[in-house]
Amino acid sequence: MSENAPHAEVATKNMVPWKERFAYSLSDFACNLSFQMVGTYLMIFYTDTFGISAAAVGTLFLAARIVDAFDGPFWGIMIDHTHTKYGKSRPYWLWFSIPFAVFCVLVFTTPNLSLTGKLIWAYVTYIGVDVLYSAVNIPITSILPSLTSNPQERVTLSTIRQFMGTAGATLITGITLGMVAFFGNGSTTSAHGWFIWALIVGIIVVIIFGFVFKNTHERVQTKSSRKSIPIKESLKALRRNWPWTIIIFINFIYWLGMQTRSQVTVYFFKYNMHDAGLASFVLSLQIVALVAVVVTPWTSKRIGKRNTMLMGMILAVVGQLLLSVGAGSLSVPMIIFATIVGYLGTGYVSGLIAVMLADAVDYGEWKNGVRAEGIVTSFSSFSAKLGMGIGGVITGWLLTSTGYVANHAQSASALHGIELNYIWVPLLGFALSGIALMFYHVDGIEKQMQSDLAVKHAKENAEDED
Numbered sequence: 001m002s003e004n005a006p007h008a009e010v011a012t013k014n015m016v017p018w019k020e021r022f023a024y025s026l027s028d029f030a031c032n033l034s035f036q037m038v039g040t041y042l043m044i045f046y047t048d049t050f051g052i053s054a055a056a057v058g059t060l061f062l063a064a065r066i067v068d069a070f071d072g073p074f075w076g077i078m079i080d081h082t083h084t085k086y087g088k089s090r091p092y093w094l095w096f097s098i099p100f101a102v103f104c105v106l107v108f109t110t111p112n113l114s115l116t117g118k119l120i121w122a123y124v125t126y127i128g129v130d131v132l133y134s135a136v137n138i139p140i141t142s143i144l145p146s147l148t149s150n151p152q153e154r155v156t157l158s159t160i161r162q163f164m165g166t167a168g169a170t171l172i173t174g175i176t177l178g179m180v181a182f183f184g185n186g187s188t189t190s191a192h193g194w195f196i197w198a199l200i201v202g203i204i205v206v207i208i209f210g211f212v213f214k215n216t217h218e219r220v221q222t223k224s225s226r227k228s229i230p231i232k233e234s235l236k237a238l239r240r241n242w243p244w245t246i247i248i249f250i251n252f253i254y255w256l257g258m259q260t261r262s263q264v265t266v267y268f269f270k271y272n273m274h275d276a277g278l279a280s281f282v283l284s285l286q287i288v289a290l291v292a293v294v295v296t297p298w299t300s301k302r303i304g305k306r307n308t309m310l311m312g313m314i315l316a317v318v319g320q321l322l323l324s325v326g327a328g329s330l331s332v333p334m335i336i337f338a339t340i341v342g343y344l345g346t347g348y349v350s351g352l353i354a355v356m357l358a359d360a361v362d363y364g365e366w367k368n369g370v371r372a373e374g375i376v377t378s379f380s381s382f383s384a385k386l387g388m389g390i391g392g393v394i395t396g397w398l399l400t401s402t403g404y405v406a407n408h409a410q411s412a413s414a415l416h417g418i419e420l421n422y423i424w425v426p427l428l429g430f431a432l433s434g435i436a437l438m439f440y441h442v443d444g445i446e447k448q449m450q451s452d453l454a455v456k457h458a459k460e461n462a463e464d465e466d
Contacts, residue, residue, distance in 0.1 A: 015148065016147055016148050021157060022160070022215075023215035024161055024212065025160040025161045025163065025165075026208050026211060026212050027093070027136075027139075027140045027216075028161045028162065028165030028168065029164040029168035030097075030208040031136065031137050031140065031168070032169040033168040033169075033171065033208075034100070034101065034133075034172075034202065034205045035104075035129075037104075037173075037176055038104065039263060039388060040172075041177075042126070043263045043264075043396070044263075044266050044267065045108060046122065047406045048189050048406045048407055049110065049191055050110050050118060052115075053400065054396045054399040054400045054406075056119060057392070058392060058395065059393070060122055060126060061389045061396065062389060062390075062392075064127050065389030065393075067127050067131065068382050071130075071131045071134050072381045072382025072385070073375065073378050073382065075092075075134045075374070075378055075381070076372075076374040076375040076377065077234065077374060079139065079373065079378070081374075082374075087146065087217075087218035088142070088143075089138075089143035089218065090143060090213060090216055091213075092136060092138075092139040093139060093209045093212055093213040094210075096132055096135040097136055097205065097209035097210070097213075098206055100132035100133060100135065100136050100205070103129035104129055104201065104202045104205065105198045106128070106129075107128075107129050107198070108195055109125070109195050109198075110191040110195070130385065133385075134378075134382075136209065137381050138374070138381045140354075141354045141357055141358070142374050142378070143218060144157060144158065144354055144355075144358045144377075145220060145362065145371075146218040146219070146220045147216070147217075149450070154355050155297045155301075155352075156297055158352065158354045158355040158358075159294070159297050161354065162347075162354075163293045163294065166287070166347065167287075170287045172201070173262070173280070173283035173284065173286065174281075175280070176197065177277075177279070177280050178280060179197045180197050183196040183197055184196075189407075234370065234372035234374070235375065236364075236368045236369075236370045237361070237365065237368055237370040237372040237375060238376065239364075239367075240367055241364045241368070241376075242439075243356065243359060243442045244357070244360035244364065244376060244379075246437070246440050247353060247356045247360060247440070248379050249436050250353070250436050250437065251353055251387065252387040253387060253433050254353075254387065254429055255387035255391070255429075256387035256388065256390050256391040256425070256429045257391070257426035257429025257430050258346065258388075259391030259392060259395075260391040260392075260421045260422075260425040260426055261421070261423075261425075262283070263391070264395055264418055265279050265283055265422065266279045267399070267404075267421075268418050271409075271415060271418060272415050272418055273330065273332070278332070282339055285336070286343050288347070289344065289346055289347030290347065291344060291347065292312065292344050292347025293347045293350075296308060296348055296352065299348070300355075304443040305352050305355060305356060305359075306437055306442070306443050308352060309352045310434055311345075312344075312345045312346060312348025312349040313345065313349060313433050313434035315341055315344055316342050316430040317345075317427055318341055318342075319339065319340075319341035319343070319344075320426055320430065322337065322342075323335060323342065323422070324423045327419055327422070345430075354380070357376065358377075359442050359446065361376045362450065364376055365456075366449045387429075394425055395421045398417045399417055399421070402414045403417075404417065
């Protein structure tokens with residue numbers, strides 16, 4: 001029997017049925033439905049509805065990132081120490097979906113408090129939703145290596161997941177202001193409107209995660225995945241794991257750019273373009289990213305995952321440059337065209353990050369002999385939230401330093417600060433991500449890596465049966 005035979009046999013056995021593919025994809029739909037609402041609208045909710053200054057919100061986001069320095073790796077370590085009849089990653093959707101949904105509602109609740117009380121409430125609820133988001137989101141990535149060992153099937157799973165995740169993000173960002181106005185007697189700053197809409201979204205999220213838990217299965221069982229891994233041992237998976245280092249950096253800087261753009265979109269159209277309603281339409285253009293998501297398996301199979309993601313980063317940069325032209329001339333058609341180009345680019349990027357992290361799990365085992373899905377993938381949530389948090393800090397501090405005043409006509413410097421957040425900070429993030437990708441070389445060794453691991457796993461399973 002050839003050395004490649006075990007790999008082919010394992011890959012064939014680990015094909016994922018369509019019902020499970022769909023269930024897995026709904027995990028990201030639920031996460032984006034809730035957390036994209038938080039990421040896109042929480043800052044303007046705080047400044048224009050709850051009455052907290054932009055600088056205070058920026059400081060809050062920074063404090064939450066300090067907590068993330070511990071909570072992301074904590075959940076990863078917990079996953080590596082979890083061994084239940086449901087698996088290692090899957091149980092977390094059962095245990096934490098309801099607490100996460102509750103905090104998603106609380107964060108958009110406006111109790112009648114003093115300014116100090118409001119800040120305390122914001123800190124507790126936002127950090128709470130942030131920590132619990134990691135509890136349900138990290139398993140989405142950490143379970144991927146356990147769903148299948150077939151590299152192309154991982155791309156397919158991640159593509160379907162990203163398709164539904166993008167659909168969730170598009171849906172929630174496109175309809176939120178309208179739903180808040182509907183429940184808030186026509187006002188997009190209505191506290192009652194925000195609360196009722198957040199409550200509805202929270203209920204939907206719990207129902208979806210229940211379906212995801214019931215219909216997913218951890219079928220790839222290795223010797224190390226069937227037992228708890230000591231922290232010191234699991235950290236060995238990161239040693240000399242350059243693919244992991246590169247993807248974690250990209251995840252950080254990419255989401256920093258995405259967050260600054262998304263959370264300031266409403267500000268840009270409300271104050272720079274004098275048409276707040278246009279923000280919902282522009283945010284809903286994320287749906288065009290689905291085109292790129294759908295063809296990602298085809299492009300990654302032909303030109304590789306690295307080159308596919310690099311193509312996406314280049315399109316994202318071009319989109320931001322075109323956006324600067326549209327913003328400078330106040331041209332709505334140019335802004336729409338630029339947004340479409342940018343979203344096509346980011347559609348190629350988002351779905352491949354999880355795949356490349358799954359590859360980093362394999363690479364860590366291949367190089368260091370340790371398979372630690374939890375600790376390797378937990379830094380995905382940490383780096384993304386760190387980027388989003390730093391993006392929030394940049395937005396809050398830039399708005400304050402340039403003279404932003406909520407619900408008033410803005411000065412020229414304040415309008416410039418909004419434009420910096422909307423165009424140039426994201427452009428820098430996308431460009432640096434593209435540069436980092438030039439050092440990613442896993443595609444060239446993937447076949448050998450998977451073949452070696454298939455032989456290793458087959459030998460371990462045979463030893464366990466003896």
